[in-house]
C-alpha cells in the first residue's frame with residue numbers, strides 16, 4: 196500500500212539503506228557538535244573513512260577526549276575549534292580560525308542540535324532552538340562558503356529532522372514572543388528555517404560545484420533533550436529510548452551522503468537517512484525560502500565580513 200505523499204516518510208524509514216566504500220583521504224571535513232550522539236558517531240565514521248576532521252564543539256574536555264579517541268582508534272589527524280553556538284560572535288571567530296587554517300574545505304556537516312521544553316534565549320537574544328540550530332549554522336555556512344567553493348567539488352549537509360513536519364515556523368515570530376512556547380513546534384520551526392535556507396544555498400552554490408543537501412538522521416538514542424527537567428529526562432531515558440535506534444546507523448547514512456561519488460552534483464535534496472524524499476511543502480516553498488534566507492542574512496549581518 197502506498198501512503199499519501201505527506202506520510203511516505205514512515206515507509207521510507209523502513210527501507211534498506213544505501214552504503215558506500217568510498218574513502219575521504221585528503222578531504223577536509225568540518226563537522227559541528229561531535230561530543231555526543233549522531234555527531235560523535237559520524238566523527239568516528241569519517242575518521243575511519245580517512246577524512247581530516249575539523250570538529251567545532253563547545254566543550255573543551257569532551258572535544259579533546261573525542262580527538263584522542265579518533266587518533267588512537269583510527270590514527271586520525273583532527274582539529275578542534277571551540278564555539279558555543281548560542282553566541283554568534285564565537286561562531287564567527289571559529290569560522291575565522293577555520294578559514295585561516297583550511298583554504299579549501301570539501302565537506303561541511305551542520306549537525307549541532309538542541310531541544311528545549313521551555314523557551315530559552317541565546318547570548319544574542321534569539322530563541323535557543325532557532326539561534327543554535329538555524330542561525331549559528333547559517334552563519335557558519337555563510338562564512339565558510341568561500342573555502343567550500345575553493346575546495347569544490349564539495350558538499351554541505353544540513354542535519355535536519357522529520358520533526359520539521361510538526362510545523363511551528365512563523366517569519367513574524369521567530370523568537371516565540373507572540374505565541375505560547377511549545378518545544379516540539381520550536382524544534383520543527385528551526386528545522387523548517389534550515390530547510391528553507393538550504394534550498395537557497397543549493398541554488399546559489401550549484402554553479403560553483405558545492406552540493407547542498409539536507410537529511411533526517413533517523414530516530415536514534417542520543418543526548419538531545421537531556422538538558423530539560425527531570426521528568427523529561429526520565430521519560431527519554433526509560434521510555435523513549437526503547438523505541439530509538441543506534442546512532443551509528445545515522446553516522447553510516449551521513450557518511451554515504453558525504454562520500455558516495457555517485458551523489459556528486461546532486462543538490463537541493465532532502466534525504467530520509469539515504470532515501471530521497473519530499474520534505475513538507477511549506478518548508479521549501481520558494482517564495483518563502485528567499486524571505487527566510489534574507490531575514491537570516493539580516494540577523495547575522497553584524498558577523499559577516501565584506502568578502503563573504
Ligand SMILES: NC(=O)c1ccc[n+]([C@@H]2O[C@H](COP(=O)([O-])OP(=O)(O)OC[C@H]3O[C@@H](n4cnc5c(N)ncnc54)[C@H](OP(=O)(O)O)[C@@H]3O)[C@@H](O)[C@H]2O)c1
Pocket residue numbers: 227228229230231232233234252253254257278279280281305306307308309327328354355356357411412413414415416417418419420
Ligand atoms: N537523535 C535523534 O533522534 C534525531 C532525530 C532527528 C534529527 N536529529 C538531529 O541530529 C543532530 C544531532 O543531534 P543528537 O540527537 O546527536 O543530539 P546530542 O546527542 O544532544 O548532540 C548534540 C551535539 O550538539 C552540541 N551542541 C548543542 N548545543 C550546542 C551549542 N550551544 N554550541 C555548540 N554545540 C552545541 C552538543 O554539544 P555538548 O556535548 O557540549 O552538549 C552535541 O555535540 C541535531 O541537529 C538534531 O536535531 C536527531
